[in-house]
Each structure stands twice: as structure tokens, then as C-alpha cells.
Amino acid sequence: MFFYWLLFFIPCLMIFLPDRLSFGARNIFFAYYGIFAIIIIGSRYEIGGDWVAYSNFYNAADKNLTDIISFSGIEPGYMFINWLMNQFGFGIYGVNFICGSIFIIGLVLFVQKFPFSWLAVVVAVPYLLVVVVMGYSRQGVAIGFELIALSYLTRRRLVLYYFFVICAILFHKTAAVLIVLGFFGFLPKGKKVILFYLFGFVSLGFMGVKLYPYLEHQYLYYIIKKLPMESSGALMRVLINLFPAIIFFIFRAKWKKEFMETGPWFIMALGISAMTPFVGLFSTAVDRIMLYLSPLQLVVWSHLPVLIRSVEVRTLTVLGIVIYYGLILFIWMNYAQHASRWVPYKSILGF
Numbered sequence: 001m002f003f004y005w006l007l008f009f010i011p012c013l014m015i016f017l018p019d020r021l022s023f024g025a026r027n028i029f030f031a032y033y034g035i036f037a038i039i040i041i042g043s044r045y046e047i048g049g050d051w052v053a054y055s056n057f058y059n060a061a062d063k064n065l066t067d068i069i070s071f072s073g074i075e076p077g078y079m080f081i082n083w084l085m086n087q088f089g090f091g092i093y094g095v096n097f098i099c100g101s102i103f104i105i106g107l108v109l110f111v112q113k114f115p116f117s118w119l120a121v122v123v124a125v126p127y128l129l130v131v132v133v134m135g136y137s138r139q140g141v142a143i144g145f146e147l148i149a150l151s152y153l154t155r156r157r158l159v160l161y162y163f164f165v166i167c168a169i170l171f172h173k174t175a176a177v178l179i180v181l182g183f184f185g186f187l188p189k190g191k192k193v194i195l196f197y198l199f200g201f202v203s204l205g206f207m208g209v210k211l212y213p214y215l216e217h218q219y220l221y222y223i224i225k226k227l228p229m230e231s232s233g234a235l236m237r238v239l240i241n242l243f244p245a246i247i248f249f250i251f252r253a254k255w256k257k258e259f260m261e262t263g264p265w266f267i268m269a270l271g272i273s274a275m276t277p278f279v280g281l282f283s284t285a286v287d288r289i290m291l292y293l294s295p296l297q298l299v300v301w302s303h304l305p306v307l308i309r310s311v312e313v314r315t316l317t318v319l320g321i322v323i324y325y326g327l328i329l330f331i332w333m334n335y336a337q338h339a340s341r342w343v344p345y346k347s348i349l350g351f
Contacts, residue, residue, distance in 0.1 A: 001333055003040050003345045004130050008329055010036070011121035012322055030112060033121070034104045041100030041134055042093060043347040048135035049338055058095060061086040077170030078138050093348060099137045099144075103129070106147030111298060120302035122322055126329035127237065128294060135342065139291055142172040146292055149178065153264055158182060174288050181267055233336060234283035240328065241290055242276050244300035245269035254307045268296040 010033055017026070048054075061068050061082035068083040069076040078099075085094035107129075111120035133140035149164035161182050168175035248255065248269045256262050272293050279286045301321050308314040333343050 001343055001345065003347075003351070004125075004329065004333065004342075007037060007040060007129060008122065008125045008326065011118045011125070012326075014118040015116065015122070015318065015322070017118070026117075027112065030108050030117075034108055037104050037129065038097060038100045039349075040345075040347070041103075041129075042097030043349045044096065044134055045346040045348050047342055047346060048137075049341050050136055051341070054095070054137055055092050058082045058086065058092045075138060075169075075171050075173060077167065078141065078172075096137065099141045100133060102141050103133045103144035103147075106144035106151075109151045110147035110295065111302065114299070114302040115306045116302040116318065119305075119318060119321060120298040123297050123301050123325055126325050126332060127240070130329070130342065131332065132291065138172045139174075139288075142168040142175040143291060143294075144168075145171070146175065146178055147295060149182075150264065150295060153182060154261065175292060177289055177292055181264060234287040235279055237287060238272075238276055238279045238290055241272045241294055241297065244297050245272040247304060248296070248300050249273075251304065251307050255303070258307060259303065265296060265299055268293050268299075272296065 014029060014033070017029070057074060057079065061079060063083075065080075065083055068079045081095050081098050085091065085098070088094065090097075107121065107124055111117045111124075114120050128140075128143060132143065145164045145168035149161045149168065152158075152160040152164065162179070165175065165178045165182065168178065245268070248265060252262060252266070255265075272290065275286050275289065275293075304321075305314045305317050308317055333339050
């Protein structure tokens with residue numbers, strides 16, 4: 001557990017860095033933390049719920065590239081990395097280093113200009129970093145690309161946003177839901193409207209094509225064959241997303257006045273609120289889609305303190321958020337049904 005807590009406590013300490021530190025100095029701290037996190041992610045040994053499956057993917061990646069790309073329907077981006085690492089003999093650890101690097105780069109790019117950027121990292125550690133990235137590599141990479149995409153979406157650079165969304169889809173097809181976020185997150189004005197909607201409808205069609213096999217599978221196995229469609233802990237994870245969505249709606253007027261833009265975050269909060277009632281019926285599907293809405297947690301909790309005028313209350317709010325996510329990490333490591341696949345942490349580096 002030590003290294004999981006270290007990943008959590010380092011950004012906790014960094015929250016209290018002096019405000020007078022330059023942007024460049026803060027970037028250096030981000031770089032050091034990022035390198036440390038990548039080492040922890042990449043060197044892990046038999047950690048995560050899908051370790052055996054991912055090891056099998058790597059072992060099967062010794063064929064020619066054409067066969068690898070179409071291997072068993074697994075997304076081509078992930079299989080390409082497996083093939084590349086297989087060519088160099090770096091093992092599954094090379095794959096994990098690359099996957100971890102993509103997520104960490106995405107995380108840093110996404111949060112570095114937030115008012116409480118290190119608080120956003122604290123929020124990301126318990127579930128996104130420890131559980132998803134270190135347990136489910138393909139989804140972790142997809143979210144990493146999503147974070148990069150969102151960093152461009154907030155600057156209204158839609159072409160780059162969709163480019164990185166496509167990169168995410170190449171690692172996990174469910175990332176196609178992000179097309180909707182770009183389509184409704186920002187609405188251009190003037191002559192660009194027609195072109196935007198044309199591109200949007202084409203993108204939505206592409207999303208339908210990518211998601212159709214997945215939805216067909218869900219329908220066949222869980223509706224027709226009536227197999228149990230349950231994801232343990234899904235309700236708790238959905239509620240962890242719902243809480244900041246509610247906070248966002250409460251503070252939306254202040255948020256728009258202070259930060260000017262609410263578009264993408266409003267769509268995320270709306271999506272979370274709309275899907276929450278269905279978690280009991282389709283916990284697995286809701287749980288997977290909620291992954292791509294979880295960046296709202298990073299956004300809301302890292303911006304909320306700015307909306308609080310009282311310095312004392314602001315400090316207590318920051319401490320409350322830190323304690324809240326510390327409890328999430330503690331409860332998950334000690335009481336989650338599948339925590340034994342992560343705990344204790346093991347590394348090929350001997351620690």
C-alpha cells in the first residue's frame with residue numbers, strides 16, 4: 001500500500017506550495033511527480049484486474065502487424081503498442097510504461113492551468129490512477145487521450161480535440177461517447193455553424209458505427225440471454241461522480257461569472273445526472289461510460305475553492321476534499337471486492 005499512498009500524499013503536500021512559485025518551477029515539480037508515477041505504473045508486476053488477459057495479449061503479439069491489428073477485436077492502438085514492444089523485447093512492462101506515460105501526460109496537460117492543479121491530481125489518484133490506469137490499461141490510455149483532448153476543447157480547438165478522441169477510440173471503442181461532448185460542449189457562431197453541424201453529424205455517425213458491436217453484445221448477452229449485468233462497486237463510483245455534478249449545478253452561476261466557460265462541464269454534469277438512475281439496471285454499461293465523465297471530478301474540486309470568498313472556509317474546503325479522497329483510497333484498498341489484485345503492490349524493480 002505504501003506506494004499507492006505515496007502517489008496520493010505527494011500531491012497533497014504540493015497543494016501548499018507557495019503561490020509565488022513561477023509557472024516553470026511548478027512544471028518541474030509536475031515533471032518529477034509524473035516520472036515517479038510512470039515508474040510505479042510501468043514497473044508493476046501482476047497488479048490489476050486484467051493482468052493475465054493483458055499478458056496474453058502481449059504474448060500473442062509476435063505475429064505480423066496486419067494480424068496483430070485485427071487480433072480478436074481488441075482495439076488496434078493497444079495491439080500496435082504490444083506488437084512494437086514485442087519487437088524490441090521489452091515485455092508487458094514496456095507496454096505498461098507507454099500506457100502509463102500517455103495517461104500522466106494527459107493528466108498534467110489537463111490540470112496544470114487549473115487554479116488548484118495539485119488538488120486535481122489528488123482527486124485523480126484513488127480511482128483513475130490506481131484502479132483504472134494500473135488495472136485496466138486500455139481504458140487508462142483512452143482516458144489519458146481524453147484529458148489531452150479536453151485540454152484543447154477548453155481552448156475551442158475542436159480539430160485537435162477530435163484528433164485525440166480518435167486516438168482514445170483506438171484504445172477503447174467506448175471512448176466514442178466523447179464525440180457527443182465535443183458536439184454539444186461548444187456551439188460556434190456565424191458562418192462556422194453549418195460546417196460544425198455537418199462535421200458533428202458525420203462524427204455522430206462514426207460513433208454509432210464504433211459503438212454498434214459493443215451495444216449489440218450488451219443487448220444479446222444481457223437483454224436476450226438475461227445474463228447478470230453487474231459491476232461491483234458501480235453505485236459507489238457513480239455517486240462519486242454525481243456529487244461534483246450536483247456541486248457544479250449549485251455553483252453554475254458563480255462558475256460562469258468567475259471562469260467564463262461552463263459548456264463542456266455542463267454536458268458532463270448533465271450526462272452523469274441522466275445516467276445515475278440507470279445504474280441499478282445496467283451497472284456495467286453505466287460504469288464504463290461514467291469513466292469518461294469522471295474528469296468532471298478533477299474540474300469541479302480544483303475550481304470550487306476559488307468560488308469561496310472566506311479564506312478560512314476555502315482552506316477547510318481543500319482539506320475536506322483531500323480527506324474525502326483519502327478515505328476513498330483507504331476504503332477501496334481495504335474493503336473493495338477485488339482489491340487483492342492490487343494489494344500489496346509489487347514491482348519488477350524490487351520494491
